[in-house]
Amino acid sequence: MKGKRLSRKERERERQRREIMAAAHTLFSEKGYHGVSMQEIADQAEFAVGTLYIFFKSKGDLYQESMLEETEKFMGQLGKVLDEPVDEVAKLRNLVRAKGTYFLNNASKIRIFHAELRQASDSAITELDLKIQTKRLSLMKDVAAVFESGMKKGTFQRIGDPYILAKSLDNITHSFLLSWIEDPEQYPYPEDPDVILNILFKGLIQD
Amino acid sequence: MKGKRLSRKERERERQRREIMAAAHTLFSEKGYHGVSMQEIADQAEFAVGTLYIFFKSKGDLYQESMLEETEKFMGQLGKVLDEPVDEVAKLRNLVRAKGTYFLNNASKIRIFHAELRQASDSAITELDLKIQTKRLSLMKDVAAVFESGMKKGTFQRIGDPYILAKSLDNITHSFLLSWIEDPEQYPYPEDPDVILNILFKGLIQD
Amino acid sequence: MKGKRLSRKERERERQRREIMAAAHTLFSEKGYHGVSMQEIADQAEFAVGTLYIFFKSKGDLYQESMLEETEKFMGQLGKVLDEPVDEVAKLRNLVRAKGTYFLNNASKIRIFHAELRQASDSAITELDLKIQTKRLSLMKDVAAVFESGMKKGTFQRIGDPYILAKSLDNITHSFLLSWIEDPEQYPYPEDPDVILNILFKGLIQD
Amino acid sequence: MKGKRLSRKERERERQRREIMAAAHTLFSEKGYHGVSMQEIADQAEFAVGTLYIFFKSKGDLYQESMLEETEKFMGQLGKVLDEPVDEVAKLRNLVRAKGTYFLNNASKIRIFHAELRQASDSAITELDLKIQTKRLSLMKDVAAVFESGMKKGTFQRIGDPYILAKSLDNITHSFLLSWIEDPEQYPYPEDPDVILNILFKGLIQD
DNA sequence: TATGAATGAGCGTTCATTCAT
DNA sequence: TATGAATGAACGCTCATTCAT
Numbered sequence: 001m002k003g004k005r006l007s008r009k010e011r012e013r014e015r016q017r018r019e020i021m022a023a024a025h026t027l028f029s030e031k032g033y034h035g036v037s038m039q040e041i042a043d044q045a046e047f048a049v050g051t052l053y054i055f056f057k058s059k060g061d062l063y064q065e066s067m068l069e070e071t072e073k074f075m076g077q078l079g080k081v082l083d084e085p086v087d088e089v090a091k092l093r094n095l096v097r098a099k100g101t102y103f104l105n106n107a108s109k110i111r112i113f114h115a116e117l118r119q120a121s122d123s124a125i126t127e128l129d130l131k132i133q134t135k136r137l138s139l140m141k142d143v144a145a146v147f148e149s150g151m152k153k154g155t156f157q158r159i160g161d162p163y164i165l166a167k168s169l170d171n172i173t174h175s176f177l178l179s180w181i182e183d184p185e186q187y188p189y190p191e192d193p194d195v196i197l198n199i200l201f202k203g204l205i206q207d
Numbered sequence: 208m209k210g211k212r213l214s215r216k217e218r219e220r221e222r223q224r225r226e227i228m229a230a231a232h233t234l235f236s237e238k239g240y241h242g243v244s245m246q247e248i249a250d251q252a253e254f255a256v257g258t259l260y261i262f263f264k265s266k267g268d269l270y271q272e273s274m275l276e277e278t279e280k281f282m283g284q285l286g287k288v289l290d291e292p293v294d295e296v297a298k299l300r301n302l303v304r305a306k307g308t309y310f311l312n313n314a315s316k317i318r319i320f321h322a323e324l325r326q327a328s329d330s331a332i333t334e335l336d337l338k339i340q341t342k343r344l345s346l347m348k349d350v351a352a353v354f355e356s357g358m359k360k361g362t363f364q365r366i367g368d369p370y371i372l373a374k375s376l377d378n379i380t381h382s383f384l385l386s387w388i389e390d391p392e393q394y395p396y397p398e399d400p401d402v403i404l405n406i407l408f409k410g411l412i413q414d
Numbered sequence: 415m416k417g418k419r420l421s422r423k424e425r426e427r428e429r430q431r432r433e434i435m436a437a438a439h440t441l442f443s444e445k446g447y448h449g450v451s452m453q454e455i456a457d458q459a460e461f462a463v464g465t466l467y468i469f470f471k472s473k474g475d476l477y478q479e480s481m482l483e484e485t486e487k488f489m490g491q492l493g494k495v496l497d498e499p500v501d502e503v504a505k506l507r508n509l510v511r512a513k514g515t516y517f518l519n520n521a522s523k524i525r526i527f528h529a530e531l532r533q534a535s536d537s538a539i540t541e542l543d544l545k546i547q548t549k550r551l552s553l554m555k556d557v558a559a560v561f562e563s564g565m566k567k568g569t570f571q572r573i574g575d576p577y578i579l580a581k582s583l584d585n586i587t588h589s590f591l592l593s594w595i596e597d598p599e600q601y602p603y604p605e606d607p608d609v610i611l612n613i614l615f616k617g618l619i620q621d
Numbered sequence: 622m623k624g625k626r627l628s629r630k631e632r633e634r635e636r637q638r639r640e641i642m643a644a645a646h647t648l649f650s651e652k653g654y655h656g657v658s659m660q661e662i663a664d665q666a667e668f669a670v671g672t673l674y675i676f677f678k679s680k681g682d683l684y685q686e687s688m689l690e691e692t693e694k695f696m697g698q699l700g701k702v703l704d705e706p707v708d709e710v711a712k713l714r715n716l717v718r719a720k721g722t723y724f725l726n727n728a729s730k731i732r733i734f735h736a737e738l739r740q741a742s743d744s745a746i747t748e749l750d751l752k753i754q755t756k757r758l759s760l761m762k763d764v765a766a767v768f769e770s771g772m773k774k775g776t777f778q779r780i781g782d783p784y785i786l787a788k789s790l791d792n793i794t795h796s797f798l799l800s801w802i803e804d805p806e807q808y809p810y811p812e813d814p815d816v817i818l819n820i821l822f823k824g825l826i827q828d
Numbered sequence: 829t830a831t832g833a834a835t836g837a838g839c840g841t842t843c844a845t846t847c848a849t
Numbered sequence: 850t851a852t853g854a855a856t857g858a859a860c861g862c863t864c865a866t867t868c869a870t
Contacts, residue, residue, distance in 0.1 A: 013833095034241040038861060048835045050863075059861065122242070159409040160402060164395070167386065168379050168406050175378035176371075182340075188371070195367060199375050199407070202366040245844060246853095255852040257846080266844060448655040449743070452865060453832095462831040464867080473865060547803075573823040574816060578809070581800065582793050582820050589792035602785070609781060613789050614820070616780040634854090659840060669856045671842080680840065835867075846856080 017055050020045045025066040033063055033125060060124025067128055074102055075135050082142050088150035095143065096173055096197060100190025103177045140166045165200075172196055224262050227252045231273040240270055271335040281309055282342050289349050295357035302350065303380055303404060307397025310384045347373045372407070379403055431469050434459045438480040447477055478542040488516055489549045496556050502564035509557065510587055510611060514604025517591045554580045579614070586610055638676050641666045646687040654684055654746055681745025688749055695723055696756045703763050709771035716764065717794055717818060721811025724798045761787045786821075793817055 023045035027036040038059055042049045056062035081098045082091055143166035150156035159165070173189070173196055180187040188195040230252035234243040245266055249256045263269035288305045289298055350373035357363035366372070380396070380403055387394040395402040437459035441450040452473055456463045470476035495512045496505055557580035564570035573579070587603070587610055594601040602609040644666035648657040659680055663670045677683035702719045703712055764787035771777035780786070794810070794817055801808040809816045 037859080039859095042836095049861085050835055051833080053862065054833075157409060159405050161395075164402060165406065167382070171378055171382035172375050175382070176374070179374065188368075195371060198366050199372065202364060244842090249853090256844085257852050258850090260845070261851075451863085456832090463865085464831050465829090467866070468830075571823060573819050575809075578797075578816060579820065581797070585792055585796035586789050589788070589796065593788065602782075609785060612781050613786065616778060658838080660838095663857095670840090671856055672854080674841070675854070831868100831870080833867105833869095835864100837863105837865100839863080840861100842860080843856100843858100846854105847852100848854095849852080 016047070016051075020047065020052055020055055020062070021066040021069060024062050025070055028063055028066060033122065038062075058124070060122065060127075063124050064128040064131070068131055070106075071132050071135055074106075075139055077102060078139060079142065082146060088146050088153070088155055091146050092143075092169065092200075093193060093197060096169070096189075096193040099173050099177070100193055103180070103190050107181055136170075140170060143169065169196075169200060172199065220262075223254070223258075227254060227259060227262055227269070228273040228276055231269050232277055235270055235273065245269075267334075271338070274335055275338055278339050278342055281313075282346050284309060285346060286349065289353060295353050295360070295362055298353050299350075299376070299407075300400060300404060303376070303396075303400040306380050307384070307400055310387070310397050343377075347377060350376065376403075376407060379406065427469075430461070430465075434461060434466060434469055434476070435480040435483055438476050439484055442477055442480060447473075452476075478545070481542055482545055485546050485549055488520075489553050491516060492553055493556065496560060502560050502567070502569055505560050506557075506583065506614075507607060507611060510583070510603075510607040513587050513591070514607055517594070517604050521595060550584075554584060557583065583610075583614060586613060637668070637672075641668065641673055641676055641683070642687040642690060645683050646691055649684055649687060654743060659683075679745070681743060681748075684745050685749045685752070689752055691727075692753050692756055695727075696760055698723060699760060700763065703767060709767050709774070709776055712767050713764075713790070713821075714814060714818060717790070717810075717814040720794050720798070721814055724801070724811050757791075761791060764790065790817075790821060793820065 020041070024036075024041045027041055027044060030036075038049050038052055041062070042052055045052075052062065056065060078095060078098055081094045084091070084094065086094070140163065144162040147156060147162035147165045151158050151162065160168075176187060176189045176196060180190060227248070231243075231248045234248055234251060237243075245256050245259055248269070249259055252259075259269065263272060285302060285305055288301045291298070291301065293301070347370065351370040354363060354369035354372045358365050358369065367375075383394055383396045383403065387397060434455070438450075438455045441455055441458060444450075452463050452466055455476070456466055459466075466476065470479060492509060492512055495508045498505070498508065500508070554577065558577040561570060561576035561579045565572050565576065574582075590601055590603045590610060594604060641662070645657075645662045648662055648665060651657075659670050659673055662683070663673055666673075673683065677686060699716060699719055702715045705712070705715065707715070761784065765783040768777060768783035768786045772779050772783065781789075797808060797810045797817060801811060
């Protein structure tokens with residue numbers, strides 16, 4: 001019974017924590033780390049500034065945690081797709097499709113993916129980027145394994161290093177999605193994943 | 208005679224302007240917009256802070272102009288490559304090579320290319336991104352024309368929309384270069400451009 | 415019966431009050447008024463912050479009361495010494511000895527005595543200082559009476575106003591004790607009270 | 622000529638620095654370190670907050686420098702008194718007189734002398750106290766030398782260790798002055814230095 | 829009654845910008 | 850014209866105090 005009471009309190013705290021992180025994530029995504037003040041986040045989350053500091057020890061910490069959570073959710077979803085018992089072509093198709101779907105549903109949150117080469121003016125950002133990098137690397141390795149497996153079976157040509165191919169696929173989808181966010185009318189992906197896949201599957205020059 | 212004096216003055220002013228922009232560009236590239244103060248730029252350029260405000264109306268303006276100049280220089284170099292009287296395959300190969308060379312020579316300045324979807328914390332940055340976007344779009348169209356031309360000649364398969372292909376090529380090179388900057392040992396490009404081209408040229412699955 | 419219950423409750427409350435004051439006193443003595451937070455005191459006393467505000471209306475109030483209590487205890491001990499039925503020389507000797515002993519036993523609490531001329535940043539401190547001043551004044555008068563009595567008997571020379579002498583003795587002991595706390599090796603008092611008394615008893619220049 | 626211009630600038634800067642330090646010193650003396658905000662000091666000195674940070678790198682730094690300057694001025698004046706070519710009795714008399722005069726003229730600034738045993742809540746204060754301690758020690762040694770010299774000549778009795786005597790004299794004057802500040806009517810010193818000296822010179826009990 | 833989560837005023841500090849020289 | 854001293858709004862963060870439970 002006491003355990004239950006404690007658990008309710010904990011759940012309440014967790015809910016508040018999430019609310020703060022959600023407000024922070026939205027604002028950081030919209031205006032960037034330096035463009036958002038703690039006061040602004042507090043207002044958006046309908047808490048006092050002081051309350052933010054109960055849950056997060058600094059602005060940098062809040063930034064990191066709110067951004068990382070979203071990344072983990074996203075990477076997790078993509079990871080699951082690769083575990084399904086289908087052939088390599090289907091896995092890649094599903095991966096591209098899943099990434100597109102996520103973007104369609106979370107258009108406002110995509111800043112996360114920008115984890116390459118921002119500059120080190122703030123250590124919180126650098127740290128976050130490193131963590132995201134690590135997550136991404138792990139996913140890349142899984143995708144590379146799909147390419148490798150397809151090559152072994154003879155389904156895929158050996159047109160390049162599997163890891164490089166994985167990174168290429170990631171980057172193509174990635175940059176198309178960024179373009180699409182800015183001008184959704186102009187780009188076929190994420191609605192039509194085949195446009196992306198064709199670039200990889202069908203060589204521009206065939207022997 | 209007076210015209211000449213004025214002109215000399217103007218040239219002098221232009222020289223100073225460039226010096227400030229060079230200092231600004233270096234520092235912004237190293238430490239990011241928020242990581243650099245006007246005082247720092249003034250020190251580096253060996254001018255007084257006040258002087259910076261004679262040439263540029265705000266920090267954001269200086270950021271914009273200094274970054275844009277570098278972009279123009281870079282885009283200009285790539286544009287020239289496409290004008291050379293060679294076949295389509297060679298044009299693409301040269302383009303990829305030129306981009307790589309530029310990176311090898313200007314590793315410290317590459318932040319410029321990050322002109323996709325950064326957030327609107329500062330209107331100057333948004334504006335800059337729009338301008339860079341425009342420049343990039345124009346280059347993309349030229350590259351798309353190369354694909355189109357190759358397809359018409361039958362050199363290239365019609366595996367996708369020429370503009371999409373152009374963007375894909377741009378993005379693959381781009382993200383490989385960013386990866387390479389962080390860990391030069393691990394990536395073949397920019398030293399070996401063929402790794403990139405093979406992905407585009409040789410389909411993973413050939414009919 | 416009800417009276418007894420109430421009385422027990424009251425005693426319980428008094429016990430809690432003392433616990434808080436003890437914790438507060440220790441911390442204030444160690445780190446000073448501004449160096450201690452209410453949370454810290456609450457933790458040390460094993461109460462919730464809110465509870466502190468049931469017993470004391472503010473931090474300043476708690477500071478005042480906790481410091482005053484210690485002073486009263488100390489002044490009371492010194493006062494008792496003067497009531498013993500011995501001659502004037504012995505009274506002074508015992509007084510100096512008692513003060514020294516108190517310091518030896520309460521080295522960590524001595525900040526109390528610093529009740530001269532601290533600044534008015536917090537009205538609670540000013541008020542406290544006034545109250546301590548009053549206590550001290552009363553003790554000083556008792557000591558002055560010892561001097562006066564000794565002079566009347568002819569044991570003491572009339573080298574100055576008795577109250578001034580009392581204050582001088584107080585100040586000499588006081589400042590030696592403060593010095594001793596910082597560097598116990600270097601000072602003879604409080605171990606050897608005669609060093610202090612000699613200054614008062616034996617004139618530097620004798621007629 | 623240029624040297625002169627520079628010197629004028631420097632003098633102007635020095636004047637401003639002194640103005641800030643004067644405002645800071647007054648306020649710190651009145652309300653204590655924690656009782657004064659940088660804004661308050663800026664207002665009092667008729668500068669903007671930012672300007673304070675041009676001259677002093679932090680609040681602690683300003684506190685230290687403003688307090689230390691006053692101490693040095695004061696200690697310097699006392700030191701000079703001891704260098705005059707008069708006998709030991711006169712030296713002590715002059716010292717006590719000089720200290721009294723300083724207090725009469727600078728009644729509002731005396732917090733300086735409180736450099737014993739405040740607590741370490743702020744490192745700036747601790748550091749300052751250490752520095753003041755050192756200055757004071759050096760003066761104490763000079764005064765001790767006067768006692769020693771008087772003892773050698775036979776002018777003074779050997780009633781105690783010279784350094785201890787120096788410290789005693791310092792403390793007696795010191796605490797009388799503090800008392801006097803709070804209630805000038807009641808105390809003879811600083812107007813009449815002999816009251817103090819008699820305590821030291823004429824033993825309460827003479828053999 | 830006792831709690832401690834929540835508050836928000838107020839702090840020290842920075843830095844883009846201005847303007848008297 | 851070029852300067853750089855001076856500005857002050859705005860920031861991240863703390864902690865004495867309150868009040869719903």
